[in-house]
Amino acid sequence: MPPHRTALMPVVAALALCTRPAEAHIVSSRLGDFYAGAAHPLTGLQDVVLWIALGVLAGTQPAARARWLVAVFPAGLVAGFLLGLAGGMTSGVAALDAGCMVTLGGLIAMVVRLSAPALAAIAFAIGLVRGAANAGGVGHDTNATLFAAGFATAGYVAITLLPAVILTFRRSGVGWRDVALRAGGSWIAAIGIMAGGYALAGR
Helix, strand or coil: CCCHHHHHHHHHHHHHHCCCCCCCCCCCHHHHHHHHHHHHHCCCHHHHHHHHHHHHHHHCCHHHHCCCCHHHHHHHHHHHHHHHHHCCCCCHHHHHHHHHHHHHHHHHHHHCCCHHHHHHHHHHHHHHHHHHHHHHCCCCCCCCCHHHHHHHHHHHHHHHHHHHHHHHHHCCCCCCHHHHHHHHHHHHHHHHHHHHHHHHHCC
């Protein structure tokens, strides 16, 4: 071995002993739990399908009725999250999810116009169910407050943007766009039926 490499060996050994394990998460700032809560709904098909379905349903309703969901849906998520942390709604969530998918898909496919209280009740119920289910993502070292804040913020953003996108989509033309939304509703209902079948088969 060349002399200059031999002289570097003690330095390399000292640096190796001084290294610390790499941490991929934002541990020191505690912001990691907020982002984990915001991103957690993207890890499950149930959240993705139900949140999109609720946004589509809200986008097909009169704007004055859909605006209430901006407050109601995040409130339902937080209430369900707290219920899940307390140990409530630990069973039967899969069947509830399937029922919600079939209900939302059917309402979209049939172009049902809902009153503001009925639309708000549906949004709160879905938030309650999915909030309780997402409480399972909280570990022993997770800051539940930050996780819930991120989770509720994601719900607020989703229920604000999705109906606006659907409303813009519908106003940009007539005919096939409404047919496409109705077809999408039937697909959501079909996913709910399949999910319900899997839930029943797993019992």
